[in-house]
Amino acid sequence: MSNPILVTVRYTVKDGKREEFYRYIVELGIDTASRAEDGNRKYDYYYPTDSEQDLCLLELWDSREAQKIHGTTDHYQKLSNLKATYVTNAEIHIYDLAE
Numbered sequence: 385m386s387n388p389i390l391v392t393v394r395y396t397v398k399d400g401k402r403e404e405f406y407r408y409i410v411e412l413g414i415d416t417a418s419r420a421e422d423g424n425r426k427y428d429y430y431y432p433t434d435s436e437q438d439l440c441l442l443e444l445w446d447s448r449e450a451q452k453i454h455g456t457t458d459h460y461q462k463l464s465n466l467k468a469t470y471v472t473n474a475e476i477h478i479y480d481l482a483e
Contacts, residue, residue, distance in 0.1 A: 386447030388425070388481045393441040394432070396473040402437050405470040409463065417459040418443075423450025448478075 397405050406429060409415055418427040426444035445451040454460055467474065 386449060389445050389448055389451060390479040390481055391441075391443040391445065391451060392477045392479075393443070394475040395439045395441070395467070395471045396435075396475075397437050397439055397470050398472055399437060401470050402431075402439055405466060406439055408466055412459070412462050412466075414459045414463050414466075417457070418454065421450070421454055421457070423447060424454070451478075 395405075409429065415427060415429065418424060423446040424443070425446065426442060428442050430440045430442065432438050432440050443451070445454070
């Protein structure tokens, strides 16, 4: 059986566009749809205290397979389109967890 994984993402958003980027994530239902996926345990966005332009995402998945399927969904494609407009850099880390 696969172990769960933790994914952390730190988006660097174009100056002055962080709230707009996040608002579209919510309005398009990307966060809600991601949380509803099979294998998703957590999918939450955060504003980091050390930056006015970054947006962080914390994801917890049952397995790498579940997270891989997430990348094939329509709402993931919507997020990719938003990132092309708003994000200048994304720092992604994936951690294997033991249960």
